[in-house]
Amino acid sequence: QVELQQSGPGLVEPSQTLSLTCDISGDSVSSNSAAWSWIRQSPSRGLEWLGRTYFYQSKWNYEYAVSVKSRIIINPDTSRNHFSLQLSSVTPEDTAIYYCARDRTYDLDSWGQGTLVTVSS
Amino acid sequence: DVVMTQSPLSLSVTLGQPASISCRSSQSPLYRDGSTFLNWFQQRPGQSPRRLIYNVSNRGSGVPDRFSGSGSGTDFTLKISRVEAEDVGVYYCMQGTPWPPYVFGQGTKLEIK
Numbered sequence: 001q002v003e004l005q006q007s008g009p010g011l012v013e014p015s016q017t018l019s020l021t022c023d024i025s026g027d028s029v030s031s032n033s034a035a036w037s038w039i040r041q042s043p044s045r046g047l048e049w050l051g052r053t054y055f056y057q058s059k060w061n062y063e064y065a066v067s068v069k070s071r072i073i074i075n076p077d078t079s080r081n082h083f084s085l086q087l088s089s090v091t092p093e094d095t096a097i098y099y100c101a102r103d104r105t106y107d108l109d110s111w112g113q114g115t116l117v118t119v120s121s
Numbered sequence: 122d123v124v125m126t127q128s129p130l131s132l133s134v135t136l137g138q139p140a141s142i143s144c145r146s147s148q149s150p151l152y153r154d155g156s157t158f159l160n161w162f163q164q165r166p167g168q169s170p171r172r173l174i175y176n177v178s179n180r181g182s183g184v185p186d187r188f189s190g191s192g193s194g195t196d197f198t199l200k201i202s203r204v205e206a207e208d209v210g211v212y213y214c215m216q217g218t219p220w221p222p223y224v225f226g227q228g229t230k231l232e233i234k
Contacts (some may be wrong), residue, residue: 023154031200037223039223046225046227046228047215047225047228048225049221049222049225050225063222065221066221069199092217099169099170104160104206105156105158106152106216106217106218106223107158107160107175107176107217108160108170108172108173108215108223109170109172109175109181111169111170111171111172112169113169114169
């Protein structure tokens with residue numbers, strides 16, 4: 001059974017970069033049957049998918065939502081079996097609960113515990 | 122972009138009674154291989170979303186059989202045959218395709234009457 005454990009700061013200053021990590025147990029970040037996503041939730045936007053990474057045809061692939069495409073990086077780390085989220089140039093509108101999740105063919109079947117990130121000075 | 126519309130937005134149900142939530146998509150989640158990527162999630166207060174149903178009607182591991190999903194085309198339904206106290210929370214539908222993936226409905230809040 002897969003478990004996803006998130007870590008990272010809960011407070012980020014405006015214009016800085018939000019960074020979170022999702023540790024995976026019970027599966028592999030380089031699995032050929034899973035992708036790894038980040039999703040956020042806020043009262044104003046609801047649940048919003050941000051992006052994902054997956055290993056396919058011997059290379060890493062990345063897909064990002066249009067709304068954050070210019071500011072987001074999702075990085076897999078095979079040595080630590082985790083993946084990370086970096087969101088740059090944050091504003092108070094990026095305040096949200098951030099979740100990592102496993103994706104089994106358009107099915108977000110397992111989620112991390114969530115991290116509330118507040119953007120404020 | 123795809124828009125997912127749920128109804129009702131809130132639901133008050135007596136314990137032991139059935140509940141039904143509707144989800145309508147602006148574009149069909151039917152994939153070229155014949156799969157329909159429409160999922161349902163439950164989010165209990167203070168918890169992460171939990172996937173209940175995948176591909177319209179398949180229950181996830183450990184999901185009680187009182188939960189069922191149905192539908193086709195652009196109209197889908199989540200039913201709870203007999204509501205229990207632990208079912209309190211917000212329910213979301215989510216479409217996996219077409220691009221962009223993972224568009225969620227606005228959520229339906231279930232409470233006990």
